[in-house]
Amino acid sequence: MTKVLILGAHGRIAQLARQQLLANTDAQLGLFLRNANRLTVQDADREQVIDGDAGNQADLEKAMAGVSVVYANLAGRNIEAQAKAVVAAMKTTNVKRLIWISTLGIYDEVPGAYGKWNHQMLDDGYLPTYAAAAKVIETSELDYTIIRPAWLDDKDEIDYEITHRHDIFKGTEVSRKSVAAEVVRLIQSPNEAIGDSLGLNKPNTEGDKPAWY
Numbered sequence: 001m002t003k004v005l006i007l008g009a010h011g012r013i014a015q016l017a018r019q020q021l022l023a024n025t026d027a028q029l030g031l032f033l034r035n036a037n038r039l040t041v042q043d044a045d046r047e048q049v050i051d052g053d054a055g056n057q058a059d060l061e062k063a064m065a066g067v068s069v070v071y072a073n074l075a076g077r078n079i080e081a082q083a084k085a086v087v088a089a090m091k092t093t094n095v096k097r098l099i100w101i102s103t104l105g106i107y108d109e110v111p112g113a114y115g116k117w118n119h120q121m122l123d124d125g126y127l128p129t130y131a132a133a134a135k136v137i138e139t140s141e142l143d144y145t146i147i148r149p150a151w152l153d154d155k156d157e158i159d160y161e162i163t164h165r166h167d168i169f170k171g172t173e174v175s176r177k178s179v180a181a182e183v184v185r186l187i188q189s190p191n192e193a194i195g196d197s198l199g200l201n202k203p204n205t206e207g208d209k210p211a212w213y
Contacts, residue, residue: 001028002025002027002028003028003029003030003067004021004027004029004067004069004187005030005032005064005067005069006018006029006030007033007060007070007072007073007086008073008074009032009039009073010033010039012154012176013101013152013179013183014071014073014180016176016180018031019180020181021184022042022043022046022047024184025187025188026046027046028046028048030048031048031049031050032063033049033050033051034053035051036049050063054072054085054086055078055081055082057089060085061093064095065093068190069098070090070097070099071098071183071187072086072100073101074086074101079130082133083134084136087136087140090140091142096143097142097190098140098142098143098145099144099147099183099187100133100134100144100145101146101147101179102130102133102134102147102148102197103122103126103130103148104118104148104150105119105127105169106127106130106131107131107165107197109169110168111168112208113209114172115169117208134146134197143194145186145193145195145196145198146198147183148169149199150169150171150173150174150200150202150210151172151173151213152174152175153173153174153210153212154176154177155175155177156175157175157177157178158178158181159175159178159203160174160179160182160201160202160203161202162198162200163198163201164196165196167199169199169201170199170201171201171202171205171206172205172206172207172208172210172211173201173211173212174200174201174202182198182200
C-alpha cells in the first residue's frame with residue numbers, strides 16, 4: 001500500500017490533494033506540518049498528523065519511515081534550506097519519489113508581457129529562492145517531479161494542461177484544485193514524469209496577466 005508524506009499539509013493545495021487522495025485512493029497519509037493542532041484527522045485508519053519542521057532533517061527522517069512518496073507543498077524565504085533538508089532526509093531514509101511544488105518563472109520560461117509582469121511581481125526574493133530550491137531538487141538524484149503552477153485561484157474545477165522543462169510556459173492561471181489533481185495523478189502513476197518539471201495552466205488563459213488580477 002502506498003504511504004504518502006505530505007509536507008506543508010496545512011497548505012490549500014495540500015488540503016485539496018488530501019481530500020482527493022482520501023476519496024480516490026487507498027493511500028496512507030502522513031500529514032506533516034508545524035503546529036499540528038491546526039489539522040484534524042478525518043480518517044483514523046489512514047491518516048497520521050505529524051508535528052515537525054520541514055527545515056529540520058531529524059524531524060523529516062522520523063516522519064519518512066515506511067514512506068513511498070514525499071509530496072512537498074512548502075513555502076517561505078527558507079525554501080532552499082527546506083529543499084536541502086528534504087533531500088538529505090530522503091537519502092538517509094532511502095525514499096526516492098518526490099513531488100515538489102514550485103512556481104512558474106524559475107527558468108525564465110514565461111514569455112512576453114506576462115513574463116515581464118511575473119518578474120515584477122515575484123522578483124523580490126521569491127523567484128530567486130524558489131529557483132535555488134528547484135536546483136537542489138534537480139541535482140538530488142532522487143526520482144523527482146517539480147510542478148510549476150500558473151497564478152492560482154480557488155475555482156471549483158479541474159481544468160489544466162501541461163508544459164515540460166524546456167517548453168515555453170502557457171497560460172496565466174490555474175485552479176488549486178487542478179494542481180492537487182495532478183499531484184494525485186502522479187502519486188497514482190509513480191513512474192511518470194520522473195526528472196521532469198511540469199508547468200500547469202488552464203487552457204486558453206493566455207494574456208498579459210491573470211484575468212482576475
